[in-house]
Amino acid sequence: MKQSTKITKTPDVKSQKGEGGFYSDVVKEHFFKPHNFMEDETGYKADGQGMVGSPACGDVMRVWIKVDPKTQKIKDCRWKTFGCASAIAATSMMSDMVIEKGGLTLAKARQIRPQDIMERLGGLPARKIHCSVLGDKALRAAINDYYRKTGQTDKIEVEHGRVIDKVLKITDHDIEEAVLEGADTLEKVQAKTKVGTGDPACIPEVEQLIRFYNEKYCEK
Amino acid sequence: MAPKREIYMDHAAATPMDSRVLKAMSPYFGKISANASSLHSPGQAAYKAVVFARKSIAAVLNGHPDEIVFTSGGTGSDNLAIRGVLESAVPNLGWDGSTSKPHVITTAIEHHAVLEPLAHLQKIGAIQLTIIQPDKKGLISADEVIKAINPNTVLISVMYANNEIGTIQPIAEIGKGLLKWRKANNSVLPYFHSDACQAAGYLDLNIEKLHVDLMTLNAGKIYGPKGVGLLFVRRGVRLSPVVRGGGQERGIRSGTENVPGIVGMAKALELVQKDKEKESKRLGLLRDRLIDGLLRLPKSRLNGDADKRLPNNVNISFLDIEGEAAMLYLDAKGIACSTGSACASSSLDPSHVILALGMSYEAAHGSLRFTLGKSTTKADVDYVIGAMPAIVEMLRKISPVTLDMKSF
Numbered sequence: 001m002k003q004s005t006k007i008t009k010t011p012d013v014k015s016q017k018g019e020g021g022f023y024s025d026v027v028k029e030h031f032f033k034p035h036n037f038m039e040d041e042t043g044y045k046a047d048g049q050g051m052v053g054s055p056a057c058g059d060v061m062r063v064w065i066k067v068d069p070k071t072q073k074i075k076d077c078r079w080k081t082f083g084c085a086s087a088i089a090a091t092s093m094m095s096d097m098v099i100e101k102g103g104l105t106l107a108k109a110r111q112i113r114p115q116d117i118m119e120r121l122g123g124l125p126a127r128k129i130h131c132s133v134l135g136d137k138a139l140r141a142a143i144n145d146y147y148r149k150t151g152q153t154d155k156i157e158v159e160h161g162r163v164i165d166k167v168l169k170i171t172d173h174d175i176e177e178a179v180l181e182g183a184d185t186l187e188k189v190q191a192k193t194k195v196g197t198g199d200p201a202c203i204p205e206v207e208q209l210i211r212f213y214n215e216k217y218c219e220k
Numbered sequence: 221m222a223p224k225r226e227i228y229m230d231h232a233a234a235t236p237m238d239s240r241v242l243k244a245m246s247p248y249f250g251k252i253s254a255n256a257s258s259l260h261s262p263g264q265a266a267y268k269a270v271v272f273a274r275k276s277i278a279a280v281l282n283g284h285p286d287e288i289v290f291t292s293g294g295t296g297s298d299n300l301a302i303r304g305v306l307e308s309a310v311p312n313l314g315w316d317g318s319t320s321k322p323h324v325i326t327t328a329i330e331h332h333a334v335l336e337p338l339a340h341l342q343k344i345g346a347i348q349l350t351i352i353q354p355d356k357k358g359l360i361s362a363d364e365v366i367k368a369i370n371p372n373t374v375l376i377s378v379m380y381a382n383n384e385i386g387t388i389q390p391i392a393e394i395g396k397g398l399l400k401w402r403k404a405n406n407s408v409l410p411y412f413h414s415d416a417c418q419a420a421g422y423l424d425l426n427i428e429k430l431h432v433d434l435m436t437l438n439a440g441k442i443y444g445p446k447g448v449g450l451l452f453v454r455r456g457v458r459l460s461p462v463v464r465g466g467g468q469e470r471g472i473r474s475g476t477e478n479v480p481g482i483v484g485m486a487k488a489l490e491l492v493q494k495d496k497e498k499e500s501k502r503l504g505l506l507r508d509r510l511i512d513g514l515l516r517l518p519k520s521r522l523n524g525d526a527d528k529r530l531p532n533n534v535n536i537s538f539l540d541i542e543g544e545a546a547m548l549y550l551d552a553k554g555i556a557c558s559t560g561s562a563c564a565s566s567s568l569d570p571s572h573v574i575l576a577l578g579m580s581y582e583a584a585h586g587s588l589r590f591t592l593g594k595s596t597t598k599a600d601v602d603y604v605i606g607a608m609p610a611i612v613e614m615l616r617k618i619s620p621v622t623l624d625m626k627s628f
Contacts, residue, residue, distance in 0.1 A: 031545070031548065032549070032552060034618055037617075037618045038618075039617070051620065055540075055581070055582040055585070055621045055623060055627075056580065056581035056582055056585075057581070058542060058561065058562050058570065058581070058585045059542075060619075060620050060621050061620070062620035080618055080619060080620035081618060081619065081620065082540065082541070082542055082619040082620060082621040083542050083545065084542050084543075084544035084545050084561065085544060085545055085548050087542075088545060088618065197569075
């Protein structure tokens with residue numbers, strides 16, 4: 001995983017040790033005082049909303065957005081998350097990133113990756129990475145929902161590739177990326193993506209894909 | 221967010237050292253620090269301390285000193301019991317198909333230190349494994365265990381009290397049933413092992429009443445030092461060594477004796493066993509007060525039987541919230557507890573114990589364990605009861621999930 005040169009303190013993204021405390025101060029700040037969460041959805045007029053995950057997997061994220069129709073920028077982003085500290089902090093941080101400096105355009109917002117959120121959080125312990133990968137998916141689902149509602153169906157982008165895990169909406173592209181980042185076994189890919197925890201039926205296919213991408217990228 | 225108070229409610233994970241234990245150990249870090257296997261006078265002073273500790277522990281267990289094998293802790297003892305019995309049943313675990321495959325019986329709620337070595341042996345084809353499921357309240361039926369025995373069964377491993385939900389298993393009943401089975405079948409096998417790490421502070425460890433052949437104990441859970449434990453090995457039980465070397469502990473567990481650790485373990489066991497009735501009574505009341513207080517919150521449930529339960533264990537699931545988040549909010553209030561949520565473990569699955577109760581994944585993710593101890597007071601319990609509602613309310617407010625009680 002590439003780390004931005006802008007960061008002065010190396011984030012604890014890969015370390016198993018979680019040096020300097022398990023969670024960064026930024027994670028703690030967002031966890032204990034979450035920003036922009038949906039206090040009361042009755043009366044909130046969302047232009048788009050999206051939800052991913054299932055309580056059985058331990059993570060559910062729901063995102064609401066308001067969009068300026070002229071600029072196509074996100075004016076407001078609210079969320080609710082069922083999950084651990086890093087899941088809550090990651091959604092909170094994502095909502096900040098989307099609305100800061102006058103708001104991101106939908107096109108830009110759609111490009112937010114879990115890595116970007118993690119960088120802003122000052123890193124996450126390795127085994128917590130999978131907790132941060134759902135927020136951006138929920139956001140993209142909300143963006144698609146907005147396009148659907150406003151009749152801009154041509155702009156709807158389905159997740160890259162084919163959905164493998166139907167519950168967590170994890171695609172072959174996500175698995176490809178995990179393998180490229182060095183995850184060469186099912187366990188390691190699960191640690192990054194959580195694939196198969198809610199939809200165990202997809203595991204044989206995931207294993208097949210891991211083998212395929214391993215051969216493609218990793219073996220000589 | 222500076223913690224207002226410091227309330228430690230994670231005694232099942234680790235206990236603080238009793239100052240009397242530390243005092244008993246201290247000479248063996250300085251004045252008496254020779255190798256207990258050395259024949260010179262300093263070595264003999266260390267050896268004497270080990271002999272004395274062994275005698276004192278044997279007295280507590282109502283066993284013989286030569287039945288005590290010191291190890292590196294609970295995990296070390298469990299692994300020794302399992303692998304030791306199986307290696308002696310099948311040399312080098314190389315089951316070649318010429319005999320019947322050794323069979324082992326255990327339960328779905330054992331500690332990983334029992335389940336993992338057994339799962340590994342099953343995976344490499346060395347054993348056949350029967351895993352007994354608990355009932356909804358986390359209790360194992362002694363009948364079911366005895367019924368699972370077949371002529372190839374070499375080992376039964378059932379924990380005395382569960383580390384997560386505190387349920388107390390019918391060890392003596394299983395032991396008696398097993399004695400009958402052995403007599404009827406004219407066999408010395410199967411051996412009966414019990415992990416008693418969590419029970420040691422509160423329950424009777426008399427091996428003649430429990431009828432165990434092997435029993436695991438750990439000093440770190442009973443106000444003694446971490447990194448030392450023991451395996452009780454009944455006379456006549458055949459056990460292959462797992463750690464080979466200089467032949468300490470009658471060759472069953474090699475390695476230079478951890479003299480201060482062993483001395484500390486003996487002292488710790490003596491102290492907790494002496495106070496167990498009084499302390500069980502005191503903590504039982506506090507436990508019930510905490511359970512009652514927490515169950516007043518909506519959508520909550522007690523995990524594990526309310527009565528056949530260690531006096532220091534409270535384990536409650538709260539729907540719609542995730543355990544790790546709740547645990548960290550409690551931590552910010554100065555309350556240390558633990559959770560069965562997947563996020564707090566290194567795997568992606570929530571607690572295998574809570575799931576074995578037939579609870580949903582959702583409910584297992586929201587479980588919190590509070591384990592009380594010597595330092596726990598009524599004021600501590602009331603503080604936790606007072607702190608919990610706001611935390612549950614906050615986390616439910618930011619949660620998109622609203623499950624109903626059917627999810628339990």
